[in-house]
Structures are given as structure tokens and as C-alpha cells.
Amino acid sequence: MPPLHITGATDPLTGRETSVAMADGIIVPAPPPGSREIDGRGLFLLPGLIDSHLHLLTGGVALGQLNLLEVKGEAAFRAALAAYAEGRDRDPVLCCWSANYDIFGPGTRPDRHLLDRICPDRPLLMTSVDWHCAWANTAALRLAGLMETVPEMPGVILGPDGLPDGELQEFAAMGLVQRHAASGGREGLALAGREPAAPDAAARAHDRAALAAAMAECARFGITAVANMDGSLYLADLLTDMATAGELPIRVSLPMTVAPDHDDARVAALLDAACRPPAGRLSFGRVKMFMDGVFDTFTALRTDDYPGRPGFRSAPLFPADRFAEVCIAADARGLQIQTHAVGDGAVRAVLDGYEAAQRANGRRDARHRVEHIDMLHPDDLPRLRDLGATASMQPVHPPGSSGLPLEPTVSIMGRARWGDTFPWAAIARAGVPLAFGTDWPTAPLSPFNAIHAALARQPWAPDGPDQRLPLAGVLAAYTSGGAHALHMEDRRRRLAPGMEADLVLLEGDPAGLARGPGACRAALTVCGGAITHEALP
The missing domain is CATH 3.20.20.140 (Metal-dependent hydrolases)
Incomplete structure (x- = not known):
């Protein structure tokens, strides 16, 4: 990949035109011969964005699960789950994530009985938006052995009948069901700093x-x-x-x-x-x-x-x-x-x-x-x-x-x-x-x-x-x-000679983000002078 030279971009804080040349992963004062010129006119240039707290394995696994963040109400959940379950007959547990605590209506909280009404036969696990709680239907609890032997573990919430009501609080309790999912629950182990038991080559x-x-x-x-x-x-x-x-x-x-x-x-x-x-x-x-x-x-x-x-x-x-x-x-x-x-x-x-x-x-x-x-x-x-x-x-x-x-x-x-x-x-x-x-x-x-x-x-x-x-x-x-x-x-810290060549070229002025999250998108992402994402207009 040739060195990069971005020209004519705008600094979103000062409004000034700015250009950045890169070589060997570092920002340099002038572009070396043979550089690829990228026209940044109309685009906005920032140092590479740093996410200071996330969970890569958990997030990567979640990308293949049903995202419920924008799902509200039982009817919407039924429709989303039905669409997600299509073609997943071999999944041992239907896994959903990012459910709000009141997903089924203001003042409500999920339990196994409600989930049984929606999904009576297949194991279902629904993780909360904060990933510190999950709700399982009876089939999932039975798969984990929790309907036969209730463990003495904080976080396995019991109903009036003395059996689990489906709510599992914090990582250890959630892991009792997660380990039966296609992922083996390793994403939950990672959150809590636990080690998986000798994962094989497939895992x-x-x-x-x-x-x-x-x-x-x-x-x-x-x-x-x-x-x-x-x-x-x-x-x-x-x-x-x-x-x-x-x-x-x-x-x-x-x-x-x-x-x-x-x-x-x-x-x-x-x-x-x-x-x-x-x-x-x-x-x-x-x-x-x-x-x-x-x-x-x-x-x-x-x-x-x-x-x-x-x-x-x-x-x-x-x-x-x-x-x-x-x-x-x-x-x-x-x-x-x-x-x-x-x-x-x-x-x-x-x-x-x-x-x-x-x-x-x-x-x-x-x-x-x-x-x-x-x-x-x-x-x-x-x-x-x-x-x-x-x-x-x-x-x-x-x-x-x-x-x-x-x-x-x-x-x-x-x-x-x-x-x-x-x-x-x-x-x-x-x-x-x-x-x-x-x-x-x-x-x-x-x-x-x-x-x-x-x-x-x-x-x-x-x-x-x-x-x-x-x-x-x-x-x-x-x-x-x-x-x-x-x-x-x-x-x-900044885009200057001697700094690592980590930067993002944005389509859309970041000032517009006060109005809505769609005001910007990454048109070009560069890490160490190498393009890692390109969607230039």
C-alpha cells in the first residue's frame, strides 16, 4: 500500500483547511514520492477515535444475535424473534441482547412465564441492555438444569413457587444458561474474567x-x-x-x-x-x-x-x-x-x-x-x-x-x-x-x-x-x-508530524451531531498509515 496524503480536509473545530501526509505509520511534514493523494475537500478530519471501554468478544458474538434495543412491546418482539429464528433450527438457544427492562411495557419486567407465552418450545435467552441481567424461558432453564436443581447462587431469582422465575442477575447466574448457547458462553466468561475449559480448535x-x-x-x-x-x-x-x-x-x-x-x-x-x-x-x-x-x-x-x-x-x-x-x-x-x-x-x-x-x-x-x-x-x-x-x-x-x-x-x-x-x-x-x-x-x-x-x-x-x-x-x-x-x-493526541498516523475522515460536520447521530459517518479510517475502512463519497 502506498503512503497516503490527505489534502484539503477541514478541521471541524477551527474550520481551517488541513492536510496530512503519512509514511511508515507516522505523520510526516511532507508527502513522500509515490503517495496516494486523497481529496478531502468537503470532508472533516479528526485524529482516530478511541473507544475507551468496550467488549470485543462479547460484541462480536452479539453481532450474530437478535438486537432488541429498538424493539418495544410483545407484538414487535414476537415478529422480530420469528424472523430471527428462521433458518436457525440447529441453534441450541435463541439468544437476544440489548433488551430494555421494560421491553414489554412501562412498569413491567420480563419473566419466564411471559417468555413461555411467546416461545414455549425452544430455549430462549434475552440479555438486558446493560448485560448485567438476562431472562430465560422455561425451556432454557430446563436445558441448564435449573428447573430440577436450583443452585444456591446469588442472582438466580426465584418466584413464589420456589422455582426460578427466569431472571438471572450478574455474570455467574447468566452463565448457567449462556454456556449452552452456540458460543459456549465464552463471551460471558470474558466479561467476568473467567477462563474457558480448554477450548478446542473450533471454539x-x-x-x-x-x-x-x-x-x-x-x-x-x-x-x-x-x-x-x-x-x-x-x-x-x-x-x-x-x-x-x-x-x-x-x-x-x-x-x-x-x-x-x-x-x-x-x-x-x-x-x-x-x-x-x-x-x-x-x-x-x-x-x-x-x-x-x-x-x-x-x-x-x-x-x-x-x-x-x-x-x-x-x-x-x-x-x-x-x-x-x-x-x-x-x-x-x-x-x-x-x-x-x-x-x-x-x-x-x-x-x-x-x-x-x-x-x-x-x-x-x-x-x-x-x-x-x-x-x-x-x-x-x-x-x-x-x-x-x-x-x-x-x-x-x-x-x-x-x-x-x-x-x-x-x-x-x-x-x-x-x-x-x-x-x-x-x-x-x-x-x-x-x-x-x-x-x-x-x-x-x-x-x-x-x-x-x-x-x-x-x-x-x-x-x-x-x-x-x-x-x-x-x-x-x-x-x-x-x-x-x-x-x-x-x-x-493530535494530527501533527511525529504522531502515529491514526485518523478518520468524516463525511458530515461533527457539529451537526447535536441534532442527530446521522449527521456524520466515517468515509475513511486510517490506523498506522494503513486504510482499515474506505467509503469515500
């Missing part, structure tokens, strides 16, 4: 194809780098094989996921894996943990009681002393820590662990990350800044955005706490670095949809704070902010 080929499909989707949307949260030893090896073979069209950072029940030997093995050197476009250097769940299953940890549930605030997934111990060990080895924390109680617990690591090992430019921050107690905003932490957030997550209904989430959060939710502007004003992503497949992968959600967000009440960022701030969170979160700001 590895399945997962390799799913990863390739996911990365191709990223390139189609102008994404050149991602933080992939599906960390496991299995995926580290699989992605290393792909990277060594030159099969990664995007740059992938893979944190290794440490779970609360991992013993010292397992944690040590994961920290060793996190210290692996880069391989092609694959990098390590990070660990991932979960401190809580999500609000819709009442598993988000908060500092105050849930509305209508006196004394109940949920519980942390990690005991404080164990979390601090893992943080200290990871930080001592120079690793970056990134922790899922949705509720404000979880954010506080995470900051406590990061502070313990700083006390034990001394202060350094660690940029430990807090993932999601759906709710933040005002007292913890200065701590977030003073600890040098990074806020890794998703503008598609606020209820009312990107196809999400307001209820039941806003009521579960509580009217008194609405001002503390998804506080992007407050975090930015405090000087905390901000990196945006989608958490795909919990939300659409399109960064243009996410940027629209960030620009168009409205307060849930007239007296609520406006937490929107200006266009420049949103684009920064998707480019330079993502690079900063990856410790790569010296290589990917």
Missing part, C-alpha cells in the same frame, strides 16, 4: 472470527484504538496470535480481569500477563476489576439507601482489604488499574483502594481509571482529581439517551440524587481527565451516536444541572482524552 476459530468481526465494525465507525475489557489469559493468547499475524485492524489495549474470588496464585498469574510486552497493535499494562453491578438490578453500591428500601445500599463485590491488596500489588508493578464503579458507594470504595496503593508505593503518574461513574458523591470529586485518576465514562448510558427509557432507572436512583448522576461537566471543570467510550455491546458502537447523546442530553427535571460538554470537549474525550487514558498522548 478458537469461532472466537477469532467474532473478534475480527468486532474490530471490523470498529474500523467502520472511525475507531482506531480501543480499551477491550474482556481480559483473560485465553483472550490474551488469542489476541496475541492475531496481532502477531497482523490481523488487528485497530489498536487494542487488553487489561487482565481480576475477580473477587481469585486466589493469590491466580492474581499473580494475571499480573504477570498484564506485564507482557506489546505484540503488534496489541498492548497490555493494565488490570480490570468490578466493584459493583448496576442500578436496574439494585446491585450498584451507593452511599445512601435505595428509595423504598430502608437500610439497603447493596454490597461491594470486593472486600475493602482485598481490593486494596490487589491495588497495591498491581500499582507496585507499574500497572494501570481500571475498576467498574456505577454507584457512588462503589466509586468511593475504588478511590479508597487507589489511595491505599498511593500510600504504599508512593505517588506516580498512574492514571488509575474509574469506569462508568453513573453516580458520584460531591465529596469524592476532589478525591478523584487529587489522586490523579481518570474518569472513563459513556455518554450513551444516562437513561433517556440512545434508546434507553427513563424508567425504571431514574426512580431506582432516586429524585434526590439526580444531580449527582453522570456528572461529565462537573468532572471536567474539576480538572479530572475524561475519556469517552460506549461499553459496546451495552450500547450501540457508533461514536457518532455517543457524541450525539453527549451533546443532546437533557436534565431529568427543570432544576437539574446541565452536565453536557461543548463539542470540543466531547471530541477531546473521544480522541486526546482516550490517548491520555492509555498513556499514549505523546503518540496519538
